[in-house]
Amino acid sequence: MLQTWTSAQVRAAEEPLLALGVPLMERAAFALHVRTAAVLRERRRAVAGARVVVLAGPGNNGGDALYAGALLARRGVEVHAVVTAERVHEGGLSALLQARGRALRVDGSVDDAAALAAGADLVLDGLLGIGSDGSGLRGAAGALVQAILDLGRPYVVAVDVPSGLGVDDGRRDGIALDADLTVTFGGLKPGLLLPPGTHAAGRVELVDLGLDLAGVPAVVRLEPGDVADLWPVPASDAHKYTRGVLGVVAGSRAYQGAAVLTTSAAVQAGIGMVRYLGDVGDVVVAAHPEVVVGHGRVQAWVFGPGVSPDDAGQRRRIEYAFEHVRERGEAAVVDAGALELLPAHVGPHAVLTPHAGELARVLTQRGETVDRAAVEAEPLRWARRTHELTGATVLLKGPVTVVAGAQGAAYAQADAPAWLSTAGAGDVLAGLLGALLAGRVDAIHEDPSLAAALAATAALVHGRAAHRANPGGPISARAVADALPATIAELLGR
Numbered sequence: 101m102l103q104t105w106t107s108a109q110v111r112a113a114e115e116p117l118l119a120l121g122v123p124l125m126e127r128a129a130f131a132l133h134v135r136t137a138a139v140l141r142e143r144r145r146a147v148a149g150a151r152v153v154v155l156a157g158p159g160n161n162g163g164d165a166l167y168a169g170a171l172l173a174r175r176g177v178e179v180h181a182v183v184t185a186e187r188v189h190e191g192g193l194s195a196l197l198q199a200r201g202r203a204l205r206v207d208g209s210v211d212d213a214a215a216l217a218a219g220a221d222l223v224l225d226g227l228l229g230i231g232s233d234g235s236g237l238r239g240a241a242g243a244l245v246q247a248i249l250d251l252g253r254p255y256v257v258a259v260d261v262p263s264g265l266g267v268d269d270g271r272r273d274g275i276a277l278d279a280d281l282t283v284t285f286g287g288l289k290p291g292l293l294l295p296p297g298t299h300a301a302g303r304v305e306l307v308d309l310g311l312d313l314a315g316v317p318a319v320v321r322l323e324p325g326d327v328a329d330l331w332p333v334p335a336s337d338a339h340k341y342t343r344g345v346l347g348v349v350a351g352s353r354a355y356q357g358a359a360v361l362t363t364s365a366a367v368q369a370g371i372g373m374v375r376y377l378g379d380v381g382d383v384v385v386a387a388h389p390e391v392v393v394g395h396g397r398v399q400a401w402v403f404g405p406g407v408s409p410d411d412a413g414q415r416r417r418i419e420y421a422f423e424h425v426r427e428r429g430e431a432a433v434v435d436a437g438a439l440e441l442l443p444a445h446v447g448p449h450a451v452l453t454p455h456a457g458e459l460a461r462v463l464t465q466r467g468e469t470v471d472r473a474a475v476e477a478e479p480l481r482w483a484r485r486t487h488e489l490t491g492a493t494v495l496l497k498g499p500v501t502v503v504a505g506a507q508g509a510a511y512a513q514a515d516a517p518a519w520l521s522t523a524g525a526g527d528v529l530a531g532l533l534g535a536l537l538a539g540r541v542d543a544i545h546e547d548p549s550l551a552a553a554l555a556a557t558a559a560l561v562h563g564r565a566a567h568r569a570n571p572g573g574p575i576s577a578r579a580v581a582d583a584l585p586a587t588i589a590e591l592l593g594r
């Protein structure tokens with residue numbers, strides 16, 4: 101599991117060590133120089149003779165970059181620092197000058213500095229670290245980065261975080277410098293995993309500074325090794341009812357495939373039984389004879405894939421079953437057409453699975469002025485807001501899937517190839533998640549934040565199944581569902 105920590109949490113963990121005189125900046129700068137040298141060796145075989153430009157802002161982030169620049173200069177690298185503000189880390193700057201590095205202050209025009217950076221083998225971006233206010237780069241730093249981007253971005257190593265990003269939320273409101281590699285110190289920051297910021301970070305390497313980061317991490321990313329702890333593996337005395345039954349209200353005459361894909365994913369994810377409710381039971385049973393058509397007791401539901409607004413029968417079934425979710429505590433996945441039928445308040449045992457456009461509609465129905473682009477700009481903020489307004493756990497689909505749930509639970513999963521963005525992939529996710537919830541519904545009522553962990557698990561398994569379905573190439577939603585049994589077996593065996 102990857103855990104991230106806010107700027108405030110990192111600063112609080114640094115404080116006692118700094119008070120004891122632990123040389124955190126030296127540690128950070130040394131590790132930064134080692135990784136930068138490794139990149140130079142990889143890209144141009146030799147470290148000596150390379151041209152590196154250090155962009156140094158006013159704070160300690162600039163200090164890290166300048167000290168690392170000094171260490172590189174001592175190894176024969178030609179290092180130029182570009183100083184963007186009145187204030188600069190004096191110790192770092194004099195270390196660089198002593199090592200025969202050179203410094204250029206940006207005073208007025210940024211053109212010379214930008215040309216120097218754009219022509220470098222590598223740029224160390226120390227403009228702004230966790231002191232960033234998330235509004236993008238201002239003043240000379242902003243003008244310099246814009247001029248560098250206009251000339252063509254060189255290879256960039258971000259110091260701690262790409263400068264200009266929202267460190268705690270991944271926002272990207274103004275000018276920011278994308279990195280090829282981010283070397284981050286002490287702990288991962290939320291903005292490195294959350295979209296859109298995560299797309300600016302490139303490869304991320306964590307340098308351990310020995311910080312004692314305590315408390316609840318801000319945002320978590322589950323890794324394959326975490327699945328076994330969360331998956332409902334049947335005990336030796338299990339029978340189909342102890343494993344969980346899933347009711348699926350999906351599909352219609354117009355969208356028959358949605359019913360097939362949703363039930364197929366549920367069956368193949370491993371569940372006691374799937375009951376299908378809707379008009380295309382014959383098609384579902386033809387594809388999966390294991391599915392039982394008609395009413396009966398269930399532990400969890402999937403509502404909505406392939407249910408259109410004018411489908412009165414399916415809408416009635418969903419509205420009726422929502423009462424069970426609220427009164428009897430059955431878990432639910434609320435997808436696609438069912439999102440607009442969501443009652444004013446449900447608990448975290450109901451998991452909404454919208455994409456950004458659908459989430460914007462859910463929020464708009466509840467009085468928020470927000471569109472798809474706004475959700476994409478701040479996905480965690482809006483997923484959390486939806487949780488506050490509805491009580492539901494929220495899984496927001498996209499290139500990075502963001503989950504917000506009870507007790508502040510937040511996840512950012514980036515497991516899938518872009519090939520997964522294909523019609524029906526969401527139906528497979530809904531069926532898979534439904535199976536997972538049905539198997540763990542009692543545990544969810546004991547710990548409501550578990551619904552968020554299970555939603556993140558479903559996103560992970562979905563993404564891995566997509567990779568397995570056809571590594572490196574196009575995939576169909578059906579192939580993802582068919583890849584589930586082997587994917588799950590592999591994850592449970594780790």
Ligand SMILES: NC(=O)C1=CN([C@@H]2O[C@H](COP(=O)(O)OP(=O)(O)OC[C@H]3O[C@@H](n4cnc5c(N)ncnc54)[C@H](OP(=O)(O)O)[C@@H]3O)[C@@H](O)[C@H]2O)[C@@H](O)CC1
Nearest residue numbers: 124125128159160161228229230231232233236237238260
């Ligand atoms: N503590 C330690 O020993 C360790 C710290 N470490 C390192 O320190 C980094 C944090 O350093 P930090 O706190 O000095 O903040 P940092 O991000 O460098 O600069 C903040 C300054 O930037 C400015 N500014 C703000 N917003 C701006 C904007 N939008 N556009 C332009 N400028 C803007 C503003 O200055 P002002 O404009 O007010 O003069 C503000 O004061 C951390 O990320 C890590 O790299 C590691 O070495 C481990 C040990």
Ligand SMILES: Nc1ncnc2c1ncn2[C@@H]1O[C@H](COP(=O)(O)OP(=O)(O)O)[C@@H](O)[C@H]1O
Nearest residue numbers: 497498499516517518520521523524525526527
């Ligand atoms: N660029 C991408 N990279 C990886 N996964 C993606 C990308 N775009 C979308 N996805 C995933 O693909 C699935 C698409 O689901 P959805 O939009 O509901 O499609 P549909 O409604 O057609 O089934 C989601 O799981 C989403 O997270």
Ligand SMILES: [K+]
Nearest residue numbers: 225228259261
């Ligand atoms: K930086």
